[in-house]
Amino acid sequence: KEVDYSLCWLEYSKIDDEPYREKLSKVVKNIIAVGQDKFTQTAVEELKTAVTSLVGFEPEVSKEALCGDNPISGIIVGNVTDALIMKYISDDEIQKLDEEGYVIKSVKENPGLVVIGSKNGHGLVYGAFSFIKHIQLKRDVEEVHIIDNPKCKLRLLNHWDNMDGTVERGYAGRSIFFCDNKVTNSLGRIKDYARLLSSIGINGVVINNVNVNKNAIWLITPKYLGDLAKLADVFRQYGIKIYLSINFASPIYIGKLKTADPLDEDVIKWWKETAKTIYEYIPDFGGFLVKADSEFNPGPYKFGRDHADGANMLAEALAPYGGIVIWRCFVYNCTQDWRDTKTDRAKAAYDIFKPLDGKFAENVVLQVKYGPMDFQVREPVSPLFGGLERTNQLIELQITQEYTGQQIDLCYLATMWKEVLEFDTYAKGPESKVKYVVDGTLFNNKYSGFAGVSNVGSDKNWTGHWLAQANLYAFGMLAWDHSFTPEEIAREWCVRALTNDPFAVETIVSMLMRSWRVYEKYTAPLGIGWMVTPHTHYGPSVDGYEYSKWGTYHRADTKAIGIDRSVKSGTGFAGQYHRENAAMFESMETCPEELLLFFHRVPYDYVLKSGETLIQHIYNTHFEGAEEAEKLKEDWVKIKDYIRKDIYEDVLERFNRQIENAKEWRDVVNSYFYRKTGIPDKYGRKIY
Ligand code: GCU
Known part of the structure; x- marks a missing residue:
């Protein structure tokens, strides 16, 4: 079916690993749908769509096992109360299933046979998608044995x-x-x-x-x-x-x-x-x-x-x-x-x-x-x-x-x-x-x-x-x-949605994994937040909310910045936590440094654990953040050959914008604090 949008991680381009496809073909050529309900239909439809694209042929769908009730190979999909499913799934396994959970199992005594079972319909759909993921990640179908339940309702x-x-x-x-x-x-x-x-x-x-x-x-x-x-x-x-x-x-x-x-x-x-x-x-x-x-x-x-x-x-x-x-x-x-x-x-x-x-x-x-x-x-x-x-x-x-x-x-x-x-x-x-x-x-x-x-x-x-x-x-x-x-999720997503070239995958995973910290570095320092352009919230405006009626403040002056939220001398917010955390946030010495300005009002010459002063830390992280944003783009350029052309170009354009944004943040934040404090960068870098 032709659509004018991407199907993301359900895009299903044909698996290029011939031996894997061969091995898989045996299992996926038949789908046996035990039940008649709409969830079984959904699960079967999804499996069929995926197999057709990933493996390259349309599987046979039947309602019954092909050879009597002992099929030679295929995927059986059905409720765990159904006789055919019960043959392969033990009581013990059924016990472990929650309302929305599912089991996927390759039947050892019957090679080439995989059973997907659940207690109710939703689970079957989840099971089908999980099996599809298994294939996309080229995991062994003969070894599959998953009992999975969502942790949250x-x-x-x-x-x-x-x-x-x-x-x-x-x-x-x-x-x-x-x-x-x-x-x-x-x-x-x-x-x-x-x-x-x-x-x-x-x-x-x-x-x-x-x-x-x-x-x-x-x-x-x-x-x-x-x-x-x-x-x-x-x-x-x-x-x-x-x-x-x-x-x-x-x-x-x-x-x-x-x-x-x-x-x-x-x-x-x-x-x-x-x-x-x-x-x-x-x-x-x-x-x-x-x-x-x-x-x-x-x-x-x-x-x-x-x-x-x-x-x-x-x-x-x-x-x-x-x-x-x-x-x-x-x-x-x-x-x-x-x-x-x-x-x-x-x-x-x-x-x-x-x-x-x-x-x-x-x-x-x-x-x-x-x-x-x-x-x-x-x-x-x-x-x-x-x-x-x-x-x-x-x-x-x-x-x-x-x-x-x-x-x-x-x-x-x-x-x-x-x-x-x-x-x-x-x-x-x-x-x-x-x-x-x-x-x-x-x-x-x-x-x-x-x-x-x-x-x-x-x-x-x-x-x-x-x-x-x-x-x-x-x-x-x-x-x-x-x-x-986060890393395994990133890797999975990348293989399913973008590329399976190992070098490209590892490059993208590394980019994703460091990106939050990079963003944090070139924007508001040490948990203070809010130095964004009011209303749109993109790009820097150190005093944007400081002088607006929205009432969100960092209270920077020429000597110090941050909000004292301690119980002893501040707003008392730190006291809303249980004892251990309240004590940790209460003092400047034990407060996690990345949240220092959220909990404390700190003079610019305060020395951090790194040995740098607060003001120097602000300069350093902003220079680093902008440089690291450029590195993200450099990494992307390195994997050009492994990414679909239109995606490559689109993302490249985003990185160009990100680099400009990061530089703007760096310069606006650094100049703001330089002019407020009069303290120069000890490494003599350019600050306006
Ligand atoms: C933020 C956001 C608003 C949104 C609000 C909310 O303040 O800027 O657009 O309405 O959160 O979560 O309700």
């Missing part, structure tokens, strides 16, 4: 798509869901999107922006539900539910009520009726995502209620249908006066939500950004992880690179995410890592997992920068299983 993408077709913080073209205030009818592309997502284990998509206004308010009404149901049908086939962001004041806008007070009888009734209607159209609707009392969006505060009142009221409306409410903790005062040094945006979420711990209904999940601010290139982990002990929670990561280069600059985020997931909260003593909070095991939560702000749009490569596909891929992989390393 909710693996969601948040799209910040507006109904006019624009995407808030989108850097990859227009929305794939909406155009001209209508829901798309290009369902072919939606299907390919569902395939991509399902192949990395995503099981839910919130399709509209968290800032819900104008037409989007009406998405929860019959005006749009018919079209949304068609989208849901496509996603359902791949085990993905759709969710909607809602406006908390909808009862006023749509229902013409006088209030949206969550304790008002009419409001409660209105939401119940609304939920009922939604489920008539979409029986497996996932639920609502809510940004309330945040950045000018209405919420329960407007009516004198708290967040638990608001979330629980919606939860009650969705509960009869199995829906959930995902309530964001991104709540803070966005117009803090610069004279007010006591208010601290970093503290806001914990101050507001910690007292509500344990008060949320069981189908409410709080969605917490990984850091206490807003997706900066470096932030401490939000103290709500480990702070909330009796509340379901999701970690919110930003796949779209709002503050990390906007898919112009290369920034592989899995390295950062991994650090966040490995952070030990000490909530229940050592080994209370964030990864165990978000997989639900630490506090035994009913719902938990990952939400990622999508980096996808209508661009032919989906993500603007071809290499930014790796971020989408990595998000899915980590949400499925946080024990994967």
